[in-house]
Structures are given as C-alpha cells and as structure tokens.
Amino acid sequence: MQIRQFFLGGKWTDSSPRKIQLDLNPVDGSTIAQVHQAQESDVDRAIQLALKAQAIWREQGPSVRESMLLNVASILERRTEDIAAVLVKEAGCNLGNGMYNVFHSVGDLRAKAGDCRRICGETIPTESAGAISLTLREPLGVVAAIAPFNFPFVLASVKVSSALATGNAVILKPSEYTPISALLLAEAYDEAGLPEGLLSVLPGGNDVGRALVNHKDIKLVAFTGSSRTGKSIAQSAAASLKRVCLELGGVNPLIIMDDVDMEYAIDTAVFGAFNHQGQVCMASSKILIHESIHDAFVEKLIERTQSLKVGDPSQADTVIGPLISQDSVLAVHAAVQKAEEAGASIACGGQYEGACYQPTILINVHQDMPIFHEEVFGPVLTVTPFSDIGEAVSLANNSDYGLSSAVLTNDINKAMLVARKIDAGMVHINGTTVQCEPQAPFGGVKMSGLGRESTKGYIDQMTEIKWVTIASQPSEYPF
Ligand code: NAD
Helix, strand or coil: CEEECEEECCEEECCCCCCEEEEECCCCCCEEEEEECCCHHHHHHHHHHHHHHHHHHCCCCHHHHHHHHHHHHHHHHHCHHHHHHHHHHHHCCCHHHHHHHHHHHHHHHHHHHHHHHHCCCCEECCCCCCCEEEEEEEECCEEEEECCCCCHHHHHHHHHHHHHHCCCEEEEECCCCCHHHHHHHHHHHHHHCCCCCCEEECCCCHHHHHHHHHCCCEEEEEEECCHHHHHHHHHHHHCCCCEEEEECCCCCEEEECCCCCHHHHHHHHHHHHHHHHHCCCCCCCEEEEEHHHHHHHHHHHHHHHHCCCECCCCCCCCCECCCCCHHHHHHHHHHHHHHHHCCCEEEECCCEECCEECCEEEECCCCCCHHHCCCCCCCEEEEEEECCHHHHHHHHHCCCEECCCEEECCCHHHHHHHHHHCCCCCCEECCCCCCCCCCCCCCCEECCEECCCCHHHHHHHHEEEEEEEECCCCCCCCC
16 A cells, blocks of 8 residues: 655655545545645644745746746656546546646646746836836745645646745645645655755645644635635635635536537537536536527437446546545535426436436526526536527626636627626637636636636735835935
8 A cells, every 4th residue: 555745845754643544536435545644733844944945945046946847847747647647546537637637737837937037026107306116026935825626736736836936935735635646746846856845745634724824924825626615714814914816616607609500519518517527617517508599409418418428537438437525426416406306307417326426417497596506516517598698698697606608609799798798707709618728817706716826917926016216316305
C-alpha cells in the first residue's frame, strides 16, 4: 500500500500525531493510498516558513520566477500521462479529462511565466510641479489556496502559479477526496527546485481550511468550491478584512433558438451537461429551448444520452464515470426524486448503480420548481421551453447563480442581445458553457463568485498597490 507524506514548506512530512486518511477510488471504493493528514498546528508551521521564504522571493528578479514556472510546466508536460492516470483513479474522471487537467495547467504556467516580466506599477499625472507620482505593485505575502475535488489538479495549479508569479508564498489545501493530485503538483515544484517554504500542500479536512482562513498572516484566500462554503469563508475573512477570490457554483443556461442545426445542439447539450458526470461548475444543467423545436430536440437528446457508456472510467469508451462519493450519488438521486414529486418527468436516467449515476434528463421543468434553481452537480439536465428571446433571458436570469451561459443561434443580433442581457460572468455564442483558457477572465457573478482567476484579475488580487510620490522642491504649507 502506497503511503503519502504531505509537503510542509519544502519537506516531505509525516503527520504528528499520526493521522492517516484512505484515498479511495470512487468507482469501486478500493484504496489507492494512505495519506498523512495535516493538522491545525501544521498550518501555522507552514505559514511561518512561508513568511521567511517570501521575504526573499519577493526581491527576486522576474526572470527567476519566470524560469521556475517554465521548469514546472516542462516537468508536468513530461509527467502528463502519470498524473492523468492518478486523476482517473482518484477523481473518477476519464483519461481525456485527466489529460485536460495537466494540459491546462501547463498552458497556465507558461502564461503566468510570461506575466512575471509585466507585473507593473504606473506613473500618474500630479499637480505638484516637477514631482513624480507613481505606483508600486507589491506581493501580498502568504496566500491560502483551497481547491475542490472536481478538477483537482488544474484548479490547485492555477492558484499556486498565480501566487508564485506575483511574488507570494502559498499554502494549498486540496479536497479531502483528491489529495494525491495536489501532492503530485508539489513533487513537480520540488523537482524544479522551488526554494523551501514557498509552497506547502496540506491535505486535511475542513479544520485545516478554517485554520488557514482564520490565520492572521494569510492575506488572501483563493477559493474554488461550493457557494455555501465560499459564503462561509467570506464571512470568516471579513473579520480581519482579508481578501477573498471566490470561484463558486453555477446553474448554467444553454439557450437554444429555433434556427439551429439540431445535431450540433444535441452535441453541445450532451457535452455541456454530462462532461465529467456533470461535476463541472460550468455544466449546462439548464437547457432552455424554443418551444417550436422542443419535442424533436428532446426525442434526439434522449437517444444520444442513452447511448453514453456508463461505468469504469479507466475503460477508454466510458463517458460517464462515478460520482466522487456515495453521498454525492444519494444527493443527486434525492434532487431528481424531489423534482419528480414537484411535477417534472424523468425522460431517461434517474437511476444509479454503485457510484455511477445514469445520465438523466428531466422535462416538464418549470421555474417554480427547486430543480430549476439547484446546482445538482451530477449528470442531470433539465429542459424548459420558451416562446421568445425575452422569455429565454428571463428564465436564464431567474437564478441565484451567474457563472457561465451559452446561446445557440445563427442570428448574431439575437445572440448579442442575449450576451448583453444575461447575468453571468461568461457567455458563449454557438459553443458550450464549459470553456476555460488561461488568458481569458474566468469567474461569475451573484452566488457564483467574486473576482476573476485569469488574466490581469489575478494580478490585482494577489498584489497590493502602493502610491509613492517624489517631490522635486520643498512644499509650501498653509501653516
Ligand atoms: P466544497 O465547498 O465542499 O469544498 C471545497 C474545498 O473547501 C475543499 O477543499 C474543502 O475541504 C474546503 N472546505 C470546506 N469547508 C471549509 C471551510 N469552512 N473553510 C475552509 N475550507 C473549507 O466544494 P466541492 O464539493 O469540493 O466542489 C464542488 C463545488 O465547487 C461545486 O459547487 C462547483 O460548482 C464548485 N466549483 C466551482 C468552480 C469555479 O471555478 N467556479 C470550479 C470547480 C468547482
């Protein structure tokens, strides 16, 4: 049995007192490894080491940070298949999804490496003759990164790269379901020679997350996870006016107009809703379709959905693998049953075997039903008809969430109207709701989050602006 230590300030460490958690393969519950768990005392040790290391790191020239990130990118690229294989076992994703986690991380690391030379202050016009007025952009210090289970590698990697590129140190807490992928990330930084103390990876439970959020020396909590946890983190962080960047849940509408290519609409809906068993924050769980093509669409959608192979994700042709835990299966099933009780009809699916939930289509879904508003986080989509574009936008916006959205139509004017009117951080015209690129601003509005994880957004979040003036002559004061 593999036993994994955690990464405390650059040293591979056993838990003390000993605390081990089994890392399980969600498809059959078999044990992949035993993982030493960090505890609250480790959080403070990691932060003390980080403070020392960051004091040096912040003074390094951009080329040092740039080459570190480029080295890690190359190491990950070399290890893509190993890491993807671990993700298949640990996160229950298929191999393509596992590879995506690594490819995106590599692209992000290279984009961030380029940013290192462009993290700039600015000069500002001033009323004081001859004076210079400027801003310095300074790192915050030590950043906490808290990651979810669903895309555990890439979402951890993006936070770590953002922190290090901007001159910060970072403590990462992975999900209790997916510790090993985060430890593989630590291995890559270790191999690349990251100075000790700059990165700790502390697998553990919510207590470790809470200790990080509440620690006085953490300056920013970069969190991806559920809206419920995000809200609680924001409340805790408010006590010390700590910064938060929150990437949270979503119920993402896919609007399908009456002029679309039906096959493409089906492909877009099926991929958007069922990719990684629907355990995707951007999943197209809310299909809004023009009433004139509703019946034909539903008929074909059922046919395609029933053709998706469900089962062990290590088999190449499996599309729908397991949910992360039996608790998730029961929660998804409860949501489907509640929807049926409220008057929705199960057009297909609605059953499970072990951890695998059948891809499920709910029709006759109206906006007064809970299922229309809930993030189910499983392979479940709802279909609701609309009569015109105004109703489509109103149905899309009837949500506490506002992460991603998409509209399919050949009419660019209608598409742009939707793009302008929709309350979401991201709108994709003639594409899926599930899109992410290192150079594009990723994030949501309303209960879907606060802040943007890519582009300049992360630089603003992870640095402090300081205004500096240099007088060229003595000031004349009024008294
Ligand atoms: P979760 O909120 O249950 O847990 C996320 C992380 O927070 C875990 O590491 C967990 O241990 C930690 N945590 C839990 N309680 C905490 C607390 N009180 N203080 C500090 N840390 C705490 O989320 P999950 O089930 O792992 O992930 C699924 C959710 O994440 C979904 O809602 C999904 O939409 C969302 N998500 C959002 C994005 C995005 O970019 N917007 C991406 C992926 C997932």
